Amino acid sequence: MTSEAPDLRGPDQIFRAALDEGRVLLQRDPVSGTLFFFPRATIPGRGIGTPDWVEVSGSGIVYSTTVSRRRPEQGGNRNIAIIELIEGPRLMSQVTGIDPEEVKIGMPVHARLEHSEDGPVLRFAPAEGAA
Amino acid sequence: MSGLRGAAAIIGVGQAGLGEMPGHSALDILGLSVSAALEDAGLTLADVDGLFTASSFHSMPSVSVAEYLGIAPRFSDGSMIGGSSFVAHLQLATMALMTGQCEVALICYGSNQRSAGGKLVSMTEPQPYERPYGLRYPIDAYALVAARHMHEYGTTRDDLAEIAVAARKWAQLNPEAWKRDPLSREDVLSARMISDPLSVLDCCLVTDGGGAVIMVRADRALDFPQKPAFFLGGATALSHRSIAQMADMTTTAAVQSGKAAYAMAGMTPQDVDVLALYDAFTINTLLFLEDLGFCPKGEGGRFVQGGGIAPGGRLAVNTNGGGLSCVHPGMYGIFLIIEAVRQLRGSCGARQIEGADVALVHGNGGAFSTQVTALLGSEATL
Missing domain, CATH: 3.40.47.10 (Thiolase/Chalcone synthase)
Structure with missing residues (x-):
């Protein structure tokens, strides 16, 4: 007889480990079915119960965007965007692979996982076939 | 009650x-x-x-x-x-x-x-799900809200420039204001962009x-x-810590704080003679005019056009010159109260609103994160 060892990882660890494998996991309120971001140990607005983990598509649209202007020695201009995933939740990220000025609200984007010294980072690129 | x-x-x-x-x-x-x-x-x-x-x-x-x-x-x-x-x-x-x-x-x-x-003292610890992207807090967050408001309602940079110009015109009537030199919409529109669509002249002072x-x-x-x-009424509303968690990026929790403050005071926007709105950025003034019931949602740009909130306009807003042109030492809320009190006393000199009996004070904190409304009144309002 075997029993599965309990998962002792915290929610942020689970989220990042999945990102490392190229998957985007979000949490869900098992009662209402509502997905939410950011990862946490409790369900926002409910307080009791345990959130489920759900793998999402990584597809979304740009909900808002800005060009955060910096001098070249500070890394140059960068995009900062709010992405609304097609499953509903919004998160902060960056759209990369195009000029920051070219990122437009409503633009379809898809998750692109990048690795940094601090671990995996979820960024987005214009979706295939989107202008 | x-x-x-x-x-x-x-x-x-x-x-x-x-x-x-x-x-x-x-x-x-x-x-x-x-x-x-x-x-x-x-x-x-x-x-x-x-x-x-x-x-x-x-x-x-x-x-x-x-x-x-x-x-x-x-x-x-x-x-x-x-x-x-x-x-x-x-x-x-x-x-x-x-x-x-x-x-x-x-x-x-x-x-x-x-x-x-001259640097902004960071009043925030980095948020874990913002940090990897290098969000420059707080201006990038406000820019994201401004961009969304423009997208949904057709608000323009010219509308925002009108707010900066109105603040400056009030400041020119206030000997204590820090920035009193002339400012035109063209100056704002041609100023150095910091976080699109906000230029350096859409930002509050650093004093x-x-x-x-x-x-x-x-x-x-x-x-x-x-x-x-x-003190006639007041309420505080908290909505989010990180800008990505703002439920509706074009509507602030000033809707809730305002409603509760008006209810406590037994008043409506029509009763207000003078407003002090926390203008860390031009977009703030516009959103608060909408969310506190002075114009319908999405109409803020049209409301401020043509000197709508400048001296002699339809509504007296930020008569000291605001955070944009009077003073903004990291946190500005105390100065909102002081200007409202001075208006109610009738001691504002060239910028005095004649017969001001009711002042609305609206504070903002974080990245539209905390919204606090208070109504103050003269003895006549009791």
């Missing part, structure tokens, strides 16, 4: 170090503003037994301020919800006064932000400055030299 309406009043205000005060610490500037408020109220420091303060310089703000001033208050609060904290303190002080926790409440703030290097406000129970309010400004 909450019992808070008209229960306490502001009987003293003071400012210090507006603009630039080199060689002074944040607490020095705070202390000088407290001296000015005590003098205004005809009180001494020994009379103060309630202390309300907040700071991004001190992790235990009420403790540091009490030590500096040399007081041991019977009741104190150092709740930190950003620049709106001091407007929230009006309600807390009223509650403390009416329940006998203190007799004289002091609300105060000081900052040497400009002289200390030094301190402010202090003294409150007593209403039954004592007429015993002091100055005309009292009564």
Whole structure:
């Protein structure tokens, strides 16, 4: 007889480990079915119960965007965007692979996982076939 | 009826170090503003037994301020919800006064932000799900809101420029304002872009400055030299910490704080004679005019056009010149209150709104994270 060892990882660890494998996991309120971001140990607005983990598509649209202007020695201009995933939740990220000025609200984007010294980072690129 | 309406009043205000005060610490500037408020109220420091303060310089703000001033208050609060904290303190002080926790409440703030290097003192720890992207806090967050408002409602950079110009025109009527040179919409539109669509002239000033406000129970309010400004209603609403968590990026929790404050005061926007709105960026003024019921959602741009909120316009907004042109030492909330009180006293000189009896004060903190509305009124409103 075997029993599965309990998962002792915290929610942020689970989220990042999945990102490392190229998957985007979000949490869900098992009662209402509502997905939410950011990862946490409790369900926002409910307080009791345990959130489920759900793998999402990584597809979304740009909900808002800005060009955060910096001098070249500070890394140059960068995009900062709010992405609304097609499953509903919004998160902060960056759209990369195009000029920051070219990122437009409503633009379809898809998750692109990048690795940094601090671990995996979820960024987005214009979706295939989107202008 | 909450019992808070008209229960306490502001009987003293003071400012210090507006603009630039080199060689002074944040607490020095705070202390000088407290001296000015005590003098205004005809009180001494020994009379103060309630202390309300907040700071991004001190992790235990009420403790540091009490030590500096040399007081041991019977009741104190150092709740930190950003620049709106001091407007929230009006309600807390009223509650403390009416329940006998203190007799004289002091609300105060000081900052040497400009002289200390002109950098924004970061009042926020990095948010874990923002940090990898290098969000420049807070302006990038406000820019994301402005961009979304433009997308949904057709608001333009010219609308935002109109707000900056209106603030400057008021500042030109205020000898204490830091920026008083002429400013045109073209100047704003051609200014260096910081975070699209916000240019450097869509941003508040970086100045030094301190402010202090003294409150007593209403039954004592007429015993002091100055005309009292009564607390008529107030409410605080919290909505998000990180901008990505803002439920509707074009509507702030000012909708909730405003509704509750109007209800407590038994008033509507039509009753308000003068407004002090926390304008850390031009987009703030526009959203608060909408969310506090002065124009429909999405109409803020049209409302401010044609000098709508400039001197002589349809609504008197930020008559001191605001955070955009008067003073903005990291947190601006205390100055909203001071200008509202001065308008209700009738002491604003060239920028006075004749017969102002009701002032709306609206504080903002974080990245549209905390919204605090208060209504203040002259004796005639009781």
